[in-house]
Amino acid sequence: MFFAACVSLSLVVPLLALVPVPIWTQPEQVHLSYPGEPGSMVVTWTTFSKAESKVEYGLLGGRLFEMTVGGKYTLFVDSGEEKRKMFIHRVTLTDLKPAAVYVYHCGSDDGWSDVFSFTALNDSTSFSPRFALYGDLGNENPQSLARLQKETQLGMYDVILHIGDFAYDMHEDNARIGDEFMRQIQSIAAYVPYMTSPGNHESTYWNLGSAHIVSISTEVYFYLEFGLELLFKQYEWLKKDLEEANKPENRAARPWIITMGHRPMYCSDDDQDDCTKFDSYVRLGRNDTKPPAPGLEDLFYRHGVDLELWAHEHTYERLWPVYGDKVYNGSKEQPYQNPKAPVHIITGSAGCREKTDLFNPNPRDWSAFRSTDYGYTRMQVVNTSHIYLEQVSDDQYGNVIDSIWVVKEKHGSSAWS
Structure with a gap:
């Protein structure tokens, strides 16, 4: 018996030695x-x-x-x-x-x-790009994902803008959660450019059609342990970028300036977060740092930013044109025609394990429309004077529950006059 076992083992060992070590070269x-x-x-x-x-x-x-x-x-x-x-x-x-x-x-x-x-993206300034916008999409409870996958493959979008917070969280389980999320969105991201901005669960700019789009990190205002210099470096970079975008020849070619960042300057959710519990660091800066950290609202206002896209709050909220906590509508009848301040959209309800948020029952005057439905936003930069936005409710089988036209005959800081 011992001899037979040895013979059997001697036959098996060479075969085991021939089995290759797995090579994971599949994209x-x-x-x-x-x-x-x-x-x-x-x-x-x-x-x-x-x-x-x-x-x-x-x-x-x-x-x-x-x-x-x-x-x-x-x-x-x-x-x-x-x-x-x-x-x-x-x-x-x-x-x-x-x-x-x-x-x-x-x-x-x-x-x-x-x-x-x-x-391939059209490089003409007359190109009218179509976007899907959302933040806070996880791989657990990604309710809007299937609809976004289908619409992307139908050719409805030219670009996806994911405004922070991916996977929930990318680093969990030794980054396996992040791997799985990236596999999930491949059915979107392999067909159209998938552009992002950082969120709190994890900067750049580009030109498209008649718009100059800027992606920023709001997290530099909250994670100071990584260095206060990041906040000031971004601020200076952003200031220079907006100055360049406002040169007459550049603003004439691309009059729309659109920003995207994760944590909003304004919101009316009832979750005791930055923009609900106290005045937003992103909006007004921080006075508890040395030197004090500048906020972004004045910078954006001075440089005539037209539209500000946010997420983080797991809801959809459209604001009236607002600056300094006050409403500056174009007119009572047509608030978004020649508005006198930037327009803010919060779109953080695509779907994640933290579910949707609740709203404060007594919103401020600048809150125009609110929804706790799961969903996402569509945007089209139609031309140099018109942008169209609409909110899709996944809870209501893809129905559009809100829409606006932002119409501007003049861009830049002089448009606020």
Whole structure:
């Protein structure tokens, strides 16, 4: 018996030695982003072993994968206990034909993604881009996700703006929650640029059509342990960007200035948060720092920011044009036609494990419309004078429950006069 067992083991051991160690070179978590350069698109994906970074692509209707572009990967080591390693691949496609449809896949000869398609962004200032806007979307209770997936694949959007708080939370379970979330949104993000701003559960700018869109971090006002210099650096960067955007030739080409940041300056939720419990740090700054930290409301007002997009509060709220806690409507009959202050939209009810919030029963005068339905916002920058916004209720099977036109014959700080 002992001899037979030894013989059996001697036969098995060589076979075990031939079994390869798993190599995780299959691309996943594919997503697009717009780097801000006309005719370009960045493709990003993840593997869990080293592999080449390539995108093969071609025009829809042409020869499949007739063009190939290489890129680079970076090693990311999660800060959790397991120190999980993953490789983040980035490839930039250039010289894309405006508004042309491309078919692509990404990876290497060690593994290729599914086949996806995207429409190259139009670099014309007369382009009327269509957006889906939301924040606070998790992979647990992501109620609006299925509708957003379908609408994206139907070609309803040119860009997605995710205004902070992803996955809930990206770092949990040694970043496996983040991995799963990125797999979930691949069915959106692999088809259109998926642009983000930081949230509290985890800066850039770009031009699109007649709009200059600025993404900011509001978290620099709350996580001072990471360095007060981050707050001041962002403020100075933002000030310079807005000054550049307001040069006459730039404001003439792209008159709309739109900001997106996670925590709002104003809100009427009943959750004892920053903008409900006390005056928002983001709006007025902080006096408990040395030196005092400047807020953003005056900066945005001085530079004629037209529209401010926020999330964080798990509700939808539309404000009347507001500055300094006071309403400055264009007129009683047409409040959003030539408004005398920026327009604020809070859209943080896409769906997450924290559910939706409740509202304060006694809102301030600047609160125009409120909803606790799960949902998201659509926006179209129609032309240099008109922006259309509407709120979709997922609870009401995709019905539009609120809509406005923001109409401006003049842009810039002089529009407030």
